[in-house]
Amino acid sequence: MLSYDSVQELIDGAEAAGCTIGALALRDQAEELCQDEAMLFHQMCLNFSVMEDAIRFGQREEQKSMSGLTGGEGYRMLRYSEGGGLSGAFLTRAMSRALAVAGCNASMGKIVAAPTAGSCGILPGCLVSLYEDRGVERDAVVQSMFTAGAFGMVIAKNASIAGAQGGCQAECGSAAGMAAAALVELMGGTPRQCGDACAIALANQMGLVCDPVAGLVEIPCIKRNVAGVMTAFSAADMALAGIRSHIPVDEVIDAMRAVGDALPAALKETAAGGLAATQTGRALREKVFGTAGEIQ
């Protein structure tokens, strides 16, 4: 059985078995959870469907968050993507999906925490885009969610996936690293390239602070899901081009933990620093919640 102590274990295991990391993780989890692979695969299929539904929910023109601070971003980006935009139709559509899922979350819609609610738009932004716009088979995409999950388990074990513990690098950073590995696998990359993509994505988000305005999962979280998608695609492309991460992925994850530990509490989900502490950030907080006077 896998220990999920290192990404190297996943790479070695997949190479030894001559399979993908996704297939390796699915087999391992079936054994671990005493369920057959088909059952687990089906459960992951359902999670993928929730992601698709969340995109549709969040791409509605009238989508609005519970606080009223945000809304309609997924819709506006989808309309904009029709013209191709700067980054091209494929990436702008992926951005719209990430915005839509993060917006769905902010308006109390149903999402898959992947790995968290705050970073829930990144995996759908990447994977649903490959399914809908690149013609990748649905089963292959679902299988790659096991790859993403396996990388996430190592990150959770050796660093953190909680903003309160490691800052936003632990949430949107981890999601980008997980998504990058899944993308490489879907494009036919090797297990080692998956590791490189994850390393590059994590390195490119390292140090990102968690500074939610008014303590809500909206500003800047929703747009950071887009940043995570762009980081994942660029990291995956670099790895597929044969560019290696100079620092091995497991060392990057260790560094991420050390950086998270070194971050002050004000930058770890307490809404006391970063954007939350700006003049406008504080004004928005007051707009939603009023002054603290109503607490007895």
Place this chain on the structure above:
Amino acid sequence: MNIFDIIGPVMIGPSSSHTAGAVRLGRVVNKILDGEKPERVTITLSGSFARTYKGHGTDRALLAGILGFHSWDAEIRDALEIARESGLNYEFVARDLPNAHPNTAAIHWLLPGGETGSVVGASVGGGNIRVDEVNGLRVDFNGDYSTILIIHLDRPGVIADVTQLMRTKYPDANIANFRLSRRERGGESIMTIEIDGAATEGMAIDLREVNNVISALVIKRL
């Protein structure tokens, strides 16, 4: 940890601690009442819950849990309306409770017959919860298991009598966790037993017959 803790859970947003965990706290009340419908609930929100509950839908989430919904049910969004339509009166009070975890809620309920009860608990991250008080008594469990709370007198042999009864009458009920705490020697103690598999109301009825047991309460797995 399994892979669906990372690619999952499926939940209603926006926050695992302020929304999904709040549903689970509400569900503790639903499980304690086990089918009885409260006429009124008063929910005190403390710490971060008190400051941000509107934006996170913590109020809707707690009510949804009390009404029996899960953290993935779309009804959470409309829980205030559903509560009103089903005749459940509710009141939210923002007040910091002393020495409480930052995400703490205290839920007091009133049944149509006049009976009252309460649960105090915290949402401790990632949708997980910790129950700190039931009906005024200090407890410590998380709802991941079926839980049996037994209030009894602090006398020798009570634990043996309780486990003997479980052994003979419910041989399939494996005890996963066991805790005992008392306020003072010889006074009232509380036994928290978490078991694998399902707990039944019959267990509580049988346990109330054990010597020195004052009351027993079964809280089914959330």
